[in-house]
Amino acid sequence: MDGNGRWARNRAFARIRGHRAGVESVRAVVRAAGEIGVEYLTLYAFSQENWSRPRSEVCALMRLLEKFLRNEIAELNENNVQLHAIGQVQDLSEQVRRQLALSQEATARNTGLKLILALSYGARREITRAAREIAREVQAGRVSPDEVDENLFARHLYTRDYPDPDLLIRTSGELRVSNFLLWQISYAEFVVSPVLWPDFRKEHFLDAVREYGRRQRRFGGVSSRG
Ligand code: IPE
Numbered sequence: 001m002d003g004n005g006r007w008a009r010n011r012a013f014a015r016i017r018g019h020r021a022g023v024e025s026v027r028a029v030v031r032a033a034g035e036i037g038v039e040y041l042t043l044y045a046f047s048q049e050n051w052s053r054p055r056s057e058v059c060a061l062m063r064l065l066e067k068f069l070r071n072e073i074a075e076l077n078e079n080n081v082q083l084h085a086i087g088q089v090q091d092l093s094e095q096v097r098r099q100l101a102l103s104q105e106a107t108a109r110n111t112g113l114k115l116i117l118a119l120s121y122g123a124r125r126e127i128t129r130a131a132r133e134i135a136r137e138v139q140a141g142r143v144s145p146d147e148v149d150e151n152l153f154a155r156h157l158y159t160r161d162y163p164d165p166d167l168l169i170r171t172s173g174e175l176r177v178s179n180f181l182l183w184q185i186s187y188a189e190f191v192v193s194p195v196l197w198p199d200f201r202k203e204h205f206l207d208a209v210r211e212y213g214r215r216q217r218r219f220g221g222v223s224s225r226g
Pocket residue numbers: 001002003004005006007045046047050061172
Protein backbone atom coordinates (compact mmCIF):
# COMPACT_ATOMS: atom_id res chain seq x y z
CA MET A 1 0.00 0.00 0.00
CA ASP A 2 2.16 2.86 -1.26
CA GLY A 3 1.58 6.46 -2.19
CA ASN A 4 -0.17 7.90 0.85
CA GLY A 5 2.45 10.62 1.30
CA ARG A 6 2.37 11.65 -2.35
CA TRP A 7 -1.42 11.70 -2.34
CA ALA A 8 -1.33 14.11 0.60
CA ARG A 9 1.46 16.22 -0.87
CA ASN A 10 -0.48 16.65 -4.11
CA ARG A 11 -3.19 18.30 -2.02
CA ALA A 12 -0.84 20.26 0.25
CA PHE A 13 -2.03 18.12 3.18
CA ALA A 14 0.08 16.67 5.98
CA ARG A 15 1.25 13.09 5.23
CA ILE A 16 -0.97 11.62 7.91
CA ARG A 17 -4.06 12.72 5.98
CA GLY A 18 -2.87 10.45 3.19
CA HIS A 19 -2.59 7.55 5.62
CA ARG A 20 -6.04 8.31 6.97
CA ALA A 21 -7.50 8.43 3.45
CA GLY A 22 -5.85 5.07 2.77
CA VAL A 23 -8.07 3.38 5.34
CA GLU A 24 -11.01 3.72 2.96
CA SER A 25 -8.98 1.91 0.30
CA VAL A 26 -8.29 -0.92 2.76
CA ARG A 27 -12.02 -1.23 3.37
CA ALA A 28 -12.82 -1.25 -0.34
CA VAL A 29 -10.15 -3.82 -1.22
CA VAL A 30 -10.98 -6.14 1.69
CA ARG A 31 -14.64 -6.09 0.69
CA ALA A 32 -13.85 -6.67 -3.00
CA ALA A 33 -11.43 -9.51 -2.24
CA GLY A 34 -14.05 -11.23 -0.08
CA GLU A 35 -16.70 -10.80 -2.76
CA ILE A 36 -14.67 -12.50 -5.49
CA GLY A 37 -13.63 -15.35 -3.22
CA VAL A 38 -10.01 -14.52 -2.50
CA GLU A 39 -8.94 -16.69 0.43
CA TYR A 40 -5.89 -14.77 1.66
CA LEU A 41 -5.11 -11.08 1.40
CA THR A 42 -1.91 -9.75 2.92
CA LEU A 43 -1.54 -6.00 3.38
CA TYR A 44 1.92 -4.55 3.93
CA ALA A 45 0.77 -2.04 6.50
CA PHE A 46 3.98 -1.22 8.35
CA SER A 47 7.49 -2.39 7.58
CA GLN A 48 10.42 -2.86 9.88
CA GLU A 49 12.04 0.05 7.98
CA ASN A 50 9.03 2.31 8.58
CA TRP A 51 10.17 2.73 12.21
CA SER A 52 12.87 5.08 10.87
CA ARG A 53 10.27 7.65 9.81
CA PRO A 54 9.89 10.80 11.92
CA ARG A 55 8.54 10.02 15.36
CA SER A 56 5.41 12.08 14.75
CA GLU A 57 4.54 10.04 11.64
CA VAL A 58 5.22 6.72 13.38
CA CYS A 59 3.01 7.75 16.32
CA ALA A 60 0.24 8.88 13.99
CA LEU A 61 0.44 5.60 12.05
CA MET A 62 0.27 3.59 15.27
CA ARG A 63 -2.77 5.53 16.47
CA LEU A 64 -4.39 5.00 13.09
CA LEU A 65 -3.63 1.28 13.25
CA GLU A 66 -5.13 0.95 16.70
CA LYS A 67 -8.22 2.88 15.65
CA PHE A 68 -8.56 0.74 12.53
CA LEU A 69 -8.32 -2.46 14.56
CA ARG A 70 -10.94 -1.21 17.00
CA ASN A 71 -13.39 0.32 14.51
CA GLU A 72 -13.31 -2.33 11.80
CA ILE A 73 -14.39 -5.31 13.90
CA ALA A 74 -18.07 -4.90 12.97
CA GLU A 75 -17.27 -4.45 9.27
CA LEU A 76 -14.92 -7.47 9.30
CA ASN A 77 -17.54 -9.61 10.98
CA GLU A 78 -20.18 -8.45 8.53
CA ASN A 79 -17.92 -9.57 5.69
CA ASN A 80 -16.95 -12.83 7.41
CA VAL A 81 -13.28 -11.78 7.47
CA GLN A 82 -10.80 -13.39 9.85
CA LEU A 83 -7.96 -11.14 10.97
CA HIS A 84 -4.34 -12.35 11.13
CA ALA A 85 -0.97 -10.65 11.57
CA ILE A 86 2.60 -11.41 10.56
CA GLY A 87 5.78 -9.61 11.53
CA GLN A 88 7.63 -8.68 14.68
CA VAL A 89 4.38 -7.94 16.49
CA GLN A 90 6.22 -7.56 19.81
CA ASP A 91 7.73 -4.29 18.46
CA LEU A 92 4.27 -2.70 18.64
CA SER A 93 3.17 -0.85 21.73
CA GLU A 94 1.38 -2.76 24.44
CA GLN A 95 -1.80 -0.84 23.59
CA VAL A 96 -1.72 -1.74 19.90
CA ARG A 97 -0.86 -5.36 20.68
CA ARG A 98 -3.78 -5.62 23.04
CA GLN A 99 -6.19 -4.22 20.44
CA LEU A 100 -4.73 -6.52 17.78
CA ALA A 101 -5.34 -9.53 20.02
CA LEU A 102 -8.90 -8.39 20.77
CA SER A 103 -9.70 -7.85 17.10
CA GLN A 104 -8.22 -11.21 16.14
CA GLU A 105 -10.23 -12.92 18.85
CA ALA A 106 -13.41 -11.08 17.77
CA THR A 107 -13.03 -12.29 14.17
CA ALA A 108 -11.59 -15.74 14.88
CA ARG A 109 -14.81 -17.58 14.10
CA ASN A 110 -15.28 -16.02 10.66
CA THR A 111 -14.80 -18.43 7.81
CA GLY A 112 -14.29 -16.17 4.77
CA LEU A 113 -11.31 -14.12 3.67
CA LYS A 114 -8.21 -14.29 5.85
CA LEU A 115 -6.89 -10.74 6.10
CA ILE A 116 -3.23 -10.80 7.09
CA LEU A 117 -1.68 -7.53 8.23
CA ALA A 118 2.10 -7.33 7.89
CA LEU A 119 3.12 -5.25 10.90
CA SER A 120 6.70 -4.33 11.74
CA TYR A 121 7.44 -6.81 8.99
CA GLY A 122 10.76 -7.33 7.23
CA ALA A 123 11.44 -10.36 5.06
CA ARG A 124 15.17 -10.60 5.68
CA ARG A 125 14.57 -10.60 9.39
CA GLU A 126 11.86 -13.23 8.97
CA ILE A 127 14.29 -15.43 7.06
CA THR A 128 17.20 -15.00 9.49
CA ARG A 129 14.85 -15.65 12.39
CA ALA A 130 13.83 -18.93 10.73
CA ALA A 131 17.49 -19.84 10.21
CA ARG A 132 18.21 -19.14 13.87
CA GLU A 133 15.29 -21.27 15.05
CA ILE A 134 16.39 -24.14 12.84
CA ALA A 135 19.99 -23.81 14.04
CA ARG A 136 18.73 -24.19 17.60
CA GLU A 137 16.71 -27.27 16.65
CA VAL A 138 19.80 -28.78 15.04
CA GLN A 139 21.99 -27.86 17.98
CA ALA A 140 19.52 -29.51 20.34
CA GLY A 141 19.62 -32.63 18.19
CA ARG A 142 15.93 -32.49 17.30
CA VAL A 143 16.58 -31.94 13.59
CA SER A 144 19.42 -33.28 11.46
CA PRO A 145 21.06 -30.92 8.90
CA ASP A 146 19.89 -33.22 6.11
CA GLU A 147 16.28 -32.67 7.11
CA VAL A 148 16.58 -28.93 6.48
CA ASP A 149 14.75 -28.54 3.20
CA GLU A 150 12.37 -25.95 1.72
CA ASN A 151 9.33 -27.38 3.48
CA LEU A 152 10.97 -27.41 6.87
CA PHE A 153 12.29 -23.90 6.33
CA ALA A 154 8.87 -22.57 5.32
CA ARG A 155 7.42 -23.97 8.55
CA HIS A 156 9.63 -21.53 10.47
CA LEU A 157 8.37 -18.44 8.65
CA TYR A 158 5.54 -16.20 9.91
CA THR A 159 3.53 -17.46 6.96
CA ARG A 160 3.75 -21.14 7.92
CA ASP A 161 -0.07 -21.45 7.85
CA TYR A 162 -0.62 -19.65 4.57
CA PRO A 163 0.00 -20.55 0.92
CA ASP A 164 2.47 -18.48 -1.12
CA PRO A 165 0.89 -15.42 -2.77
CA ASP A 166 -0.23 -15.84 -6.37
CA LEU A 167 -0.45 -12.13 -7.07
CA LEU A 168 1.50 -9.20 -5.70
CA ILE A 169 0.00 -5.77 -6.32
CA ARG A 170 2.22 -2.76 -5.83
CA THR A 171 0.57 0.68 -5.92
CA SER A 172 1.91 4.14 -6.78
CA GLY A 173 4.04 2.88 -9.65
CA GLU A 174 7.07 1.84 -7.59
CA LEU A 175 9.07 -1.01 -9.10
CA ARG A 176 10.65 -2.56 -6.02
CA VAL A 177 9.90 -5.27 -3.51
CA SER A 178 10.82 -3.36 -0.34
CA ASN A 179 11.69 -6.39 1.79
CA PHE A 180 8.23 -7.92 1.44
CA LEU A 181 7.73 -11.72 1.62
CA LEU A 182 11.02 -12.39 -0.19
CA TRP A 183 10.82 -16.14 0.28
CA GLN A 184 7.11 -16.44 -0.46
CA ILE A 185 6.91 -14.43 -3.71
CA SER A 186 9.31 -16.66 -5.67
CA TYR A 187 6.62 -17.34 -8.26
CA ALA A 188 4.10 -14.59 -7.56
CA GLU A 189 2.83 -12.58 -10.50
CA PHE A 190 3.50 -8.85 -10.16
CA VAL A 191 1.03 -6.16 -11.09
CA VAL A 192 2.15 -2.56 -10.64
CA SER A 193 -0.60 0.00 -10.54
CA PRO A 194 0.21 3.70 -11.01
CA VAL A 195 -2.67 4.58 -8.68
CA LEU A 196 -1.72 6.06 -5.30
CA TRP A 197 -3.04 3.90 -2.46
CA PRO A 198 -5.66 6.40 -1.17
CA ASP A 199 -7.22 6.44 -4.66
CA PHE A 200 -7.06 2.65 -5.04
CA ARG A 201 -10.55 1.17 -5.14
CA LYS A 202 -12.44 -1.98 -6.08
CA GLU A 203 -12.15 -1.27 -9.84
CA HIS A 204 -8.33 -1.05 -9.59
CA PHE A 205 -8.18 -4.23 -7.54
CA LEU A 206 -10.37 -6.07 -10.06
CA ASP A 207 -8.20 -4.71 -12.91
CA ALA A 208 -5.15 -6.24 -11.21
CA VAL A 209 -6.93 -9.57 -10.75
CA ARG A 210 -8.00 -9.57 -14.41
CA GLU A 211 -4.42 -8.83 -15.46
CA TYR A 212 -3.32 -11.77 -13.29
CA GLY A 213 -5.87 -13.92 -15.09
CA ARG A 214 -4.18 -13.16 -18.42
CA ARG A 215 -0.77 -14.29 -17.21
CA GLN A 216 0.57 -17.67 -18.17
CA ARG A 217 2.14 -19.23 -15.12
CA ARG A 218 4.81 -21.75 -15.89
CA PHE A 219 6.72 -22.00 -12.60
CA GLY A 220 9.94 -22.44 -14.54
CA GLY A 221 8.52 -25.17 -16.74
CA VAL A 222 7.20 -24.78 -20.29
CA SER A 223 3.62 -23.87 -21.12
CA SER A 224 1.14 -26.59 -22.03
CA ARG A 225 0.78 -24.77 -25.37
CA GLY A 226 4.46 -25.44 -26.01
C1 IPE B 1 2.60 3.95 2.35
O1 IPE B 1 2.58 5.26 1.89
C2 IPE B 1 2.04 3.83 3.74
C3 IPE B 1 2.94 3.26 4.76
C4 IPE B 1 4.18 2.94 4.59
C5 IPE B 1 2.37 3.07 6.08
P1 IPE B 1 3.88 6.15 1.98
O2 IPE B 1 3.84 6.89 3.28
O3 IPE B 1 5.10 5.34 1.74
O4 IPE B 1 3.64 7.16 0.79
P2 IPE B 1 4.73 7.85 -0.16
O5 IPE B 1 5.62 6.78 -0.70
O6 IPE B 1 5.45 8.86 0.68
O7 IPE B 1 3.90 8.50 -1.24
